[in-house]
Amino acid sequence: MTAPLRPIPVDDLTEAQAAEELAALAEAIETADIAYHQNDAPVMTDAEYDALRRRNAAIERRFPALKRADSPSEASPGAAPAAGFAKSRHGTPMLSLDNAFSPEDFAEFAKSIRRFLKLPPEETLRFVAEPKIDGLSVNLLYENGVFVRGATRGDGTVGEDITRNLETLDELPRRLPAPFPDSIEIRGEVFMTKADFLAFHAEQTRLHEEREQRRERGEKVGEAVRIPVNPRNAAAGSLRQLNPEVTARRPLKLFAYAQGESSSPVAETHAGYLKQLEAWGFRVNPLSRTLPDETAAKAFQAEMTAERAGLAYDIDGVVYKLDRLDWQGRLGFVGRAPRWAIAWKFPAERAETVLLEIQIQVGRTGALTPRAVMQPVNVGGVMVQHATLHNEDEIARKDVRVGDTVILQRAGDVIPQIVGVVAEKRPPEVEAAGPWRPLTHCPACGSHAVRPEGEVVRRCTGGLVCPAQTVERLKHFVSRNAMDIEGLGEENILRLHEEGLVKSPADLFRLAPHAERMRGWEGWGRSAKGAAGTKKVANLLAAIESRRNAPLERFIFALGIRRIGEQNAKLLARHYQSFAAWREKMVAATTLGSEAREELGSIQGIGPAIATELAEFFAERHNRDALDDLAREVAPADAEDFSTNDSPFAGKVIVFTGTLEKTSRDEAEAVAERLGAKVTKSVSKKTDFVVVGAEAGSKAKKAAELGLRTLTEAEWRELAGLG
Numbered sequence: 001m002t003a004p005l006r007p008i009p010v011d012d013l014t015e016a017q018a019a020e021e022l023a024a025l026a027e028a029i030e031t032a033d034i035a036y037h038q039n040d041a042p043v044m045t046d047a048e049y050d051a052l053r054r055r056n057a058a059i060e061r062r063f064p065a066l067k068r069a070d071s072p073s074e075a076s077p078g079a080a081p082a083a084g085f086a087k088s089r090h091g092t093p094m095l096s097l098d099n100a101f102s103p104e105d106f107a108e109f110a111k112s113i114r115r116f117l118k119l120p121p122e123e124t125l126r127f128v129a130e131p132k133i134d135g136l137s138v139n140l141l142y143e144n145g146v147f148v149r150g151a152t153r154g155d156g157t158v159g160e161d162i163t164r165n166l167e168t169l170d171e172l173p174r175r176l177p178a179p180f181p182d183s184i185e186i187r188g189e190v191f192m193t194k195a196d197f198l199a200f201h202a203e204q205t206r207l208h209e210e211r212e213q214r215r216e217r218g219e220k221v222g223e224a225v226r227i228p229v230n231p232r233n234a235a236a237g238s239l240r241q242l243n244p245e246v247t248a249r250r251p252l253k254l255f256a257y258a259q260g261e262s263s264s265p266v267a268e269t270h271a272g273y274l275k276q277l278e279a280w281g282f283r284v285n286p287l288s289r290t291l292p293d294e295t296a297a298k299a300f301q302a303e304m305t306a307e308r309a310g311l312a313y314d315i316d317g318v319v320y321k322l323d324r325l326d327w328q329g330r331l332g333f334v335g336r337a338p339r340w341a342i343a344w345k346f347p348a349e350r351a352e353t354v355l356l357e358i359q360i361q362v363g364r365t366g367a368l369t370p371r372a373v374m375q376p377v378n379v380g381g382v383m384v385q386h387a388t389l390h391n392e393d394e395i396a397r398k399d400v401r402v403g404d405t406v407i408l409q410r411a412g413d414v415i416p417q418i419v420g421v422v423a424e425k426r427p428p429e430v431e432a433a434g435p436w437r438p439l440t441h442c443p444a445c446g447s448h449a450v451r452p453e454g455e456v457v458r459r460c461t462g463g464l465v466c467p468a469q470t471v472e473r474l475k476h477f478v479s480r481n482a483m484d485i486e487g488l489g490e491e492n493i494l495r496l497h498e499e500g501l502v503k504s505p506a507d508l509f510r511l512a513p514h515a516e517r518m519r520g521w522e523g524w525g526r527s528a529k530g531a532a533g534t535k536k537v538a539n540l541l542a543a544i545e546s547r548r549n550a551p552l553e554r555f556i557f558a559l560g561i562r563r564i565g566e567q568n569a570k571l572l573a574r575h576y577q578s579f580a581a582w583r584e585k586m587v588a589a590t591t592l593g594s595e596a597r598e599e600l601g602s603i604q605g606i607g608p609a610i611a612t613e614l615a616e617f618f619a620e621r622h623n624r625d626a627l628d629d630l631a632r633e634v635a636p637a638d639a640e641d642f643s644t645n646d647s648p649f650a651g652k653v654i655v656f657t658g659t660l661e662k663t664s665r666d667e668a669e670a671v672a673e674r675l676g677a678k679v680t681k682s683v684s685k686k687t688d689f690v691v692v693g694a695e696a697g698s699k700a701k702k703a704a705e706l707g708l709r710t711l712t713e714a715e716w717r718e719l720a721g722l723g
């Protein structure tokens, strides 16, 4: 089975590749966490997410020295509370769970418990096994037996206060019958059943379609309608509502299964604690079972795997918890998870559906990638409609054709993916039509699409004339981490491109003479009724003007050369210092074996493969022309030389948190990097400085806990020489 990006096996990674990938993984995981936990809008499937985490862990195991200050394996689970909710601090942290995927993983888990507790072999380990419901965990605080506050997990330390929303749940006891501790936190999972989810999904889809139709007719439409992708997502979106009346209309259920802080102990074993929960009126999953010893886990896992499909709700595995609470206490936590519990996840799920279309997408660098569009189908609780087909070889190998019934899989490595075709279900006309044929021309510009010898990817040769590439290139050029031109979103770029004013990045800097015309466009200077209005055009031109001297590293990154991400752009800028020097050396480096080529390939972190990529870019006449054209308009600021830097931040790891008053966070981070610091997103033991702005949240707290050096904005400005 092929992975989407054909990743290099961890054992074959060079150190530079590993560092680059760890950086990319940290960013991808953080983005996914925020999308999933904070916005209830996941950007990937769980299995894809789990695969990223596993890969990150594997790379860190092989290169422990490369572990980043903001490593996802150290970061707190979840994401900070979303704006709009009051914050609620948990009495004890709400953590994640480590995963097992095989009997070997489970055996290793049990062994590690024995090692840690130094237990003799004859001592048995009793576990409580509970189905792992795919919902949203909540923390419920009872004082003197009365429900007083409820919160989401948030970042594990501070969650969102959703008391009012939780009060709408029928299954939440408002009062506990005595006896009870004066104060106790009870934890459980809020979820939606599969049937309720499907009905809710259908209803939201209908509302969405109605809204789209109204919009097409030019009628007023209200807020966007969220279509949930799975029951967990639906439960989270329903519970995390600013308006509890919306929550009240949603069919949410609750199973209780864990304890947080308690003013006095409730039980001696986890099984005893679950009994107490039932006595208090909570629903405890009836499938939960106490296993006499660790060897019983395998059979229970098999039993649940078999029962899974028939259950009323989605489960994604089984949680095994050590029964003895005194042992749990001794084992404690490591990183983001307890040592005394593990989530043994189920393997991938499969489903059949019909392939409706093979779409070809044109990427920013001209790569044509096939994508399958299928009749929507539920695969393991997720509605799936698209799958990557990776490349044309794979389509050929599996002989996938439009009209075929295909087998979809969500698995640990790549998800969702098409595993194969159900041959018996192929209609005769599909059989007669023959195998799928790759496009010979780019669907966006009609240029020839070619596949170079030895490569798997077909590319559009249209370069700068291909609209798919042009618009994508422009979007990338102006984006926040590139030239950072404000006010140039996708819509505006499309307009400028359609009107023929901007075909290349250089054209952006030649817009001033067209200001009058732009002001004539609806929404730009003129309202729908024809009245002159906003200062949009003036602001946009000013924003563009202000970036003519953007730093060289941003400029290099903005060009969108393959494999030249921010990090590599920075390395190049630091090495060559000025735009003129860089350009001259790059042109010289197009000659294989030249001194310039050797120099390029020997820059720490660049290496021969990336050198080749750069050389190919500069070998293309039209790329050089476009670059020179651009150079007539901009004068990138020289990079600074860090080797002689005596700033207190040189070589230090720095984190910014909270709102800065005098500059934007981006600007401050750029300054820190110019002073030779490494800027990371999360606080850890490796952090040297934490700059704490207004309304700083958990990071400031963590910094204090770790005893790190914190700076106010004023102190930071002073030390950075900003006055």
Ligand SMILES: NC(=O)c1ccc[n+]([C@@H]2O[C@H](COP(=O)([O-])OP(=O)(O)OC[C@H]3O[C@@H](n4cnc5c(N)ncnc54)[C@H](O)[C@@H]3O)[C@@H](O)[C@H]2O)c1
Pocket (backbone or CB within 6 Å): 032, 033, 035, 036, 037, 042, 043, 044, 045, 046, 047, 049, 050, 077, 078, 095, 096, 097, 130, 131, 132, 133, 134, 135, 136, 137, 153, 189, 257, 258, 319, 343
């Ligand atoms: N698709 C994405 O982009 C994305 C992003 C982030 C996280 N995720 C998914 O979220 C999960 C990781 O999140 P996580 O850190 O919460 O870990 P986890 O879901 O693997 O384990 C912890 C959670 O399990 C739940 N749980 C259910 N039944 C339980 C029981 N009986 N006892 C204890 N806990 C129980 C609780 O909500 C708890 O918070 C993974 O499944 C991951 O794939 C997906």
Ligand SMILES: [Zn+2]
Pocket (backbone or CB within 6 Å): 362, 442, 443, 444, 445, 446, 447, 460, 461, 462, 463, 466, 467, 468, 469
């Ligand atoms: Zn094209």
